[in-house]
Amino acid sequence: MNDVAPSSDDHATPDTEKQLTHVRADGSAHMVDVTAKSETTRTAVATATLRTRPDVIDMIFAADLPKGDALPVARVAGIMGAKKTPEIIPLCHPLPLGKITVDFERGSECVVISSSVKTRGVTGVEMEALTAVTTAALTVYDMIKAVDKHAEITDVKVLAKSGGKSGDWSV
Structure with missing residues (x-):
């Protein structure tokens, strides 16, 4: 089996731009x-919504x-989560x-949670x-499950991005 991954150039051509970039020709990641x-x-910029009862809000x-x-605990947790992304994804x-x-x-x-993350980098x-x-x-x-066991997290999505070769976009 060949363990050499294709170069980034293999993914930049118009003929291959619709291929999955994290999968090699043999199907391995x-x-x-x-x-x-x-x-x-x-x-x-991304968002998520936590839905719960008005009294819990x-x-x-x-x-x-x-x-x-x-909220302060969740803010710090969100910041820490962003910093640990490559450890869990x-x-x-x-x-x-x-x-x-x-x-x-x-x-x-509901509580609508939003995050903006910024870097100077290559991805x-x-x-x-x-x-x-x-x-x-x-x-x-x-932190609310003791008062609402039926709360739910919904609508997790990226709202906008900027920078890089693919340019800027927003929902």
């Missing part, structure tokens, strides 16, 4: 070679949960993250932004 890519400033935003004040490249924000918006029956930070919002959502869930 590999980490994409990004050494030839240009370093640019890259950002990504009141407790979350009043810092009145049995486990304590959920097997083929992600470790990146020097320059800025990570995690914010919470109150809804009547994007979409996975780091997604990891930040899901880690923060899981932390809020953990």
Whole structure:
């Protein structure tokens, strides 16, 4: 079996751009070679929604949960999650993250969690932004499960990205 992964050039041609970049011709997974890519400033914004009852929303935003004040804990957890992304997502490249924000918006029956992640590097930070919002959502869930066992995490998605060869886009 050949353990040599294709170069990044193998994935940049129009004929192959629709192929999966983390899968070799034999079907095995590999980490994409990004050494030839240009370093640019890259950002990504992601969101997740935690749905729960209105009385639990009141407790979350009043810092009145049995486990304590959920939002500051979830913010730090989200930041830590973004920083640990390559440790939990097997083929992600470790990146020097320059800025990570995690914010919470109150809804009547939900908390919308958003994250923005920024780096100067050779690959994007979409996975780091997604990891930040899901880690923060899981932390809020953990802190409210004693008062709402039916809470759910939904609508996890990337809203925007910028930088790199593929350019900018947003939902």
